[in-house]
Amino acid sequence: xxxxxxxxxxxxxxxxxxxxxxxxxxxxxxxxxxxxxxxxxxxxxxxxxxxxxxxxxxxxxxxxxxxxxxxxxxxxxxxxxxxxxxxxxxxxxxxxxxxxxxxxxxxxxxxxxxxxxxxxxxxxxxxxxxxxxxxxxxxxxxxxxxxxxxxxxxxxxxxxxxxxxxxxxxxxxxxxxxxxxxxxxxxxxxxxxxxxxxxxxxxxxxxxxxxxxxxxxxxxxxxxxxxxxxx
Amino acid sequence: xxxxxxxxxxxxxxxxxxxxxxxxxxxxxxxxxxxxxxxxxxxxxxxxxxxxxxxxxxxxxxxxxxxxxxxxxxxxxxxxxxxxxxxxxxxxxxxxxxxxxxxxxxxxxxxxxxxxxxxxxxxxxxxxxxxxxxxxxxxxxxxxxxxxxxxxxxxxxxxxxxxxxxxxxxxxxxxxxxxxxxxxxxxxxxxxxxxxxxxxxxxxxxxxxxxxxxxxxxxxxxxxxxxxxxxxxxxxxxxxxxxxxxxxxxxxxxxxxxxxxxxxxxx
Numbered sequence: 001x002x003x004x005x006x007x008x009x010x011x012x013x014x015x016x017x018x019x020x021x022x023x024x025x026x027x028x029x030x031x032x033x034x035x036x037x038x039x040x041x042x043x044x045x046x047x048x049x050x051x052x053x054x055x056x057x058x059x060x061x062x063x064x065x066x067x068x069x070x071x072x073x074x075x076x077x078x079x080x081x082x083x084x085x086x087x088x089x090x091x092x093x094x095x096x097x098x099x100x101x102x103x104x105x106x107x108x109x110x111x112x113x114x115x116x117x118x119x120x121x122x123x124x125x126x127x128x129x130x131x132x133x134x135x136x137x138x139x140x141x142x143x144x145x146x147x148x149x150x151x152x153x154x155x156x157x158x159x160x161x162x163x164x165x166x167x168x169x170x171x172x173x174x175x176x177x178x179x180x181x182x183x184x185x186x187x188x189x190x191x192x193x194x195x196x197x198x199x200x201x202x203x204x205x206x207x208x209x210x211x212x213x214x215x216x217x218x219x220x221x222x223x224x225x226x227x228x229x230x231x
Numbered sequence: 232x233x234x235x236x237x238x239x240x241x242x243x244x245x246x247x248x249x250x251x252x253x254x255x256x257x258x259x260x261x262x263x264x265x266x267x268x269x270x271x272x273x274x275x276x277x278x279x280x281x282x283x284x285x286x287x288x289x290x291x292x293x294x295x296x297x298x299x300x301x302x303x304x305x306x307x308x309x310x311x312x313x314x315x316x317x318x319x320x321x322x323x324x325x326x327x328x329x330x331x332x333x334x335x336x337x338x339x340x341x342x343x344x345x346x347x348x349x350x351x352x353x354x355x356x357x358x359x360x361x362x363x364x365x366x367x368x369x370x371x372x373x374x375x376x377x378x379x380x381x382x383x384x385x386x387x388x389x390x391x392x393x394x395x396x397x398x399x400x401x402x403x404x405x406x407x408x409x410x411x412x413x414x415x416x417x418x419x420x421x422x423x424x425x426x427x428x429x430x431x432x433x434x435x436x437x438x439x440x441x442x443x444x445x446x447x448x449x450x451x452x453x454x455x456x457x458x459x460x461x462x463x464x465x466x467x468x469x470x471x472x473x474x475x476x477x478x479x480x481x482x483x484x485x486x487x488x489x490x491x492x493x494x495x496x497x498x
Contacts, residue, residue: 069398070485070487071394071397071398071487071488072487073483073485073487086485089486090397090485090486090487091397091400091401091402091403091486092400094397094398094399094400095399095400098398099398101394101395101398103391104395105391105392105394105395107389107392107395107396107409116399116401117400157399158398158399161399161400
């Protein structure tokens with residue numbers, strides 16, 4: 001199944017060129033960021049790189065991601081491709097730094113009404129196929145979807161903005177192993193082709209190994225890099 | 232037609248009905264007996280006072296006095312708007328927001344009607360200006376209070392949805408557009424309904440009053456139509472303005488939803 005969706009992605013690879021042509025690299029740089037629960041924090045995620053983040057619940061992972069997306073007042077600075085957050089209009093910043101919260105919200109009746117703006121329909125149908133949907137999914141009422149389906153669709157809803165950085169808060173928490181792999185493959189592919197930085201929060205050590213090259217943990221309000229294998 | 236005046240004895244008979252109602256409430260343990268008595272006493276005292284003040288005002292047509300009366304009404308209505316919010320903005324903001332909206336819509340519409348439509352001489356003649364202002368403030372206050380209450384309550388309850396839309400890059404006013412529309416609707420619907428049933432289900436109080444006072448029914452009807460239009464316009468503009476200001480103040484310059492600017496009313 002994994003190979004099928006990879007094929008589908010490869011087949012449509014042409015469309016990704018548009019993304020690369022559209023904007024420079026997604027190099028995410030966090031400087032002395034202070035949130036309510038964390039000490040000043042520095043972190044650089046290179047364009048195309050993915051880092052994992054874990055820590056007990058309540059340690060401030062989500063607050064950190066919220067601060068990077070500029071949803072909460074905070075001290076310190078976040079730069080994308082060497083341009084500071086405050087130089088963007090906040091809504092523009094959030095389109096570029098795509099944040100996927102752990103629980104997705106839906107406010108209209110049908111799925112399609114949540115896909116706003118002028119997005120690339122063909123690109124979207126590729127992504128739909130990669131996650132086991134098709135275009136008729138857009139017509140479905142949200143109320144009939146399972147939590148796993150909502151979670152996958154929330155990722156696609158975010159990706160149509162073509163963000164240069166991704167902040168993923170347990171994006172596969174509600175998914176079965178097969179769909180987890182599909183999501184991992186899609187994110188890896190998007191990251192590679194659009195040179196997008198990613199911070200991936202996961203409680204599954206094996207998944208962290210699969211999706212990220214560097215690993216961080218939050219302990220007592222401090223961000224620490226974890227070397228070597230997870231136990 | 233001679234106006235039949237009411238004596239203290241007539242009013243006491245009516246008061247007896249209230250006392251019976253209060254006693255019944257005590258007996259049924261509705262917990263309303265005290266409120267009924269206190270509210271009834273307030274009605275008597277407040278209306279007596281305003282009667283005295285009006286008597287005084289009607290004898291002197293001075294714009295300064297009129298302005299003072301309008302100011303007192305405005306501040307009282309502004310305070311009432313604040314009190315009716317379950318979640319209100321912290322600090323003076325909740326007061327200034329409602330009062331500014333009240334001021335703009337009520338004053339503009341009332342001035343327009345007094346000078347252009349009724350054209351009394353002078354335009355601030357108290358017999359016209361005070362009742363009109365009173366009805367305008369009363370209704371506009373309802374609309375603004377309902378609209379703001381709905382806005383802050385819904386923003387609180389639907390914070391996750393609003394933030395989900397911000398996260399997707401929606402500008403704040405788009406992220407809160409559904410809530411804003413609902414709030415404006417809930418502020419305006421009562422007055423629209425009142426227009427729709429006027430004369431069929433309910434005989435509006437002002438018209439009834441004029442007819443009781445011996446006015447020709449068609450004159451009373453014309454005044455009532457004028458009042459209805461005025462009040463609806465004032466309520467509509469006031470609600471639109473207040474909800475627009477309020478929904479703006481729910482976000483900061485960085486387009487973040489700032490529910491920390493709200494506080495729950497202490498009941």
